Amino acid sequence: MANSFDWNALDQKITATLMDNEELDRTKALTVVAVSAIMEIDIDEAIDAITDGGNDRGADALFIDDRDTRKDIHIFQTKCVGDFSKSKNHFPSSEIDKLASLVTDLTxxxxxxxxxVNDLLKAKIADALEILKESNATITVHFVGNTAPLIDTEMKRIQTAFSRYKAIEFRMHDLDALSDFFIEKKTPALVREITVIDTNF
Known part of the structure; x- marks a missing residue:
């Protein structure tokens, strides 16, 4: 279960991203931080993936990964709370059907x-539709939140709805998982005696 250390590690990254990019709000900053960490891309590339706004069909970012011959479409939906006391709330399920509808229309x-859809998303969708013509194309939907995860029944519901599509995957990135990208793991010091015999080390 996520704790205040997890919250602080992620929140510091969100705050730093906001300071460096004044055009972002807090939710978009979390989206950028998550996309950058999950996809292993730089912050500028993650900002370019943003599609959040009116008529975004539930997609806050869309990134196409075509590195090393991959043809992978990654769609992100983000929910961001403002303080640690709310981080124990579950990721809201109110908009997952909107995003599921977008995936249905894409496929x-x-x-x-x-x-x-809005202009930002329209441009990304045009590229995604071209990618989907490839035989190795995949779609991964990422639910991102500095909260507790979606309740199990909601995650199972959406996975079941798309179970016949082998190339579509849904992943949950909650506060606990996201903080692992940024929290400093301290390795405990080990004190051991090493015995040497003559010159055999």
Whole structure:
């Protein structure tokens, strides 16, 4: 279970990102921090992945990973709370159906349904639709929150809804998981005696 050390490690990273990028709000800063850490890309690339805004269909960021011949589409939905006391709340399930609908339209190449999204997302979707023409294309949906995870029944519900698609995966990144990217792990000092015999070390 996440504790105040986990909260502080992640919150310091969010705060630093906000200070360096004044155009971001707190939720977008968490999105950027998470995308950068999870995808192992720099902050500028993560900012470029942002699609949050009106008509975003529940997608706060979309990143296409085409490194090393990969054809992987990563969609992020982020929920950010403002203080540690709220971090024990579960990731809200209210918008996962909206995001599930976006994934359905993507896999169905439904251009009409996808036409009403905001300009940031529209450009990303155009690229994603091209990627989905490839035989090795995949979609991974990331739920990101500085909170407790989605309740099990909600995660199972959305996984079951897409279980027939082998190339679609859903991942939960809660406070506990996200903090592992940033919390300093201190290795305990080991004190041992080593016995040597003559010149045999």
């Amino acid at each position: 169905g190449h439904d251009s009409d349904a996808l036409g009403s």
